[in-house]
Amino acid sequence: MSKIIFCTISIALLWSSRQQKKYANLAPEYLYEVKGQKPICSLIDNKEGNISMLYGNNIALHAANDSVVRQVPGADYTLVTWKQKEMPGWYGTNMNGEIYAVETLKVSQGEKQQPKSDYRFKAGKAYSSVVVRSPDRGQRIHFIIDQRAAILP
């Protein structure tokens, strides 16, 4: 009788271990939600090893679809940048890893009809692990405004 019980328990344990599937650990901390803005385009930075997503409100999106690059009052942008990491499960693709920085740009009407730019930089977890280097404000504003919208049908 004890032998039957032992065999039954052994088989049950073996069966349950076979059924339990091991899943990878997701990384929700890599997600960054930008509310109230639409995606403009993604960008790969091979020099810094980063990958980014540029978002904008309707005015910014419209400006990014224009053939002429200009700062349009009312345009709001968010540029989220991550460190690249090799995609687990597929050598041949790099994807977004830890957040490197979040930059925002608000363009408004300034004096004498000149646009006024309110640029903010927020370092992410990945940024603090490298030598701190203050971003060039003017260069970053131009970079954000320069990007054209990716095509989607």
Add this chain to the structure above:
Amino acid sequence: MKKTRSIAYCRTLLIIGVLVVGFVLLQFTSPVIVNPPATKEISAPEEVSRILKQSCYDCHSNAANPAWYGRIAPVSFLVDHDINEGRSRFNFSEWDKNPPVVQELLLWEMVNAIEQGKMPLARYSLLHNGARVSAADLAILKKYVNSLPGRHKVDTARIIKPTALPVGETDAEASRIPVSPNGVPYYPDYKNWRIISITDKYDGGSMRVVYANDIMYSAIKSNKMPFPDGSKMVKAVWGKQQQDSDGIVRPGNFQNVQVMVKDSRKYAATEGWGFAKFDGLALKPYGKTAIFDRTCINCHRLLAPENDFVFNVPTK
């Protein structure tokens, strides 16, 4: 006592006899391994061919050469299954059956399967000592795939913008929503979903943005797998423009969107996921028949089972 022993002895002889007869009869049903003539052998550097021949050819070519025990039933049934399955995925002796872009993708898939220890099959490596791919040989294969044309592909064409209204964004457009041969539709509202992944697929020269609906996004936020039914993802794919002097690569022409939708019952044959692809600005559904998605799941099943068969989710 003597009579009991005699009965047990006869019973044992009977059982052995039945097994032997059964074994002999089984051989009449044993499959014969056939090697059709090669149509086009893969052309690769000698050091790469050496690795493919030693580790892959027995299942993935028309030069299968099973050992003697592999030709005897019941083992021959397993060998025959593995060879047929292997050849159906790709065949080095009929390499021209796939266009060059697919050939390159298959080679990257092989590198990944080897790196993850999924190939060669464990049961094959156990009985074929030299079949396991060493770290040094894997490095040779990696160097090879990185030399293929797709690795540095650049989209230099003029960027074409859509001329038609976006599909599905008006009532009039709703009827034009494309549907894949397997019934999976295009989801025009994906542009309102949240982005979960941004990628540089440098093996083939494309860059991608992956959107997830609320169900999928919530599941990722709460670290919940398997993903629940109703989870949806849409991946938008573009070519890559030439890198500028600052190292920045921007999206080129739009190429396609790819869809995954979870319904455990409807898509049970493909691990609960419905797959679809819509090509070009016209969003033409991909696939000649409804089972085109078997090609999709074969790769996802082999390489991403731990992610509930999804590649493009953020994982540690």
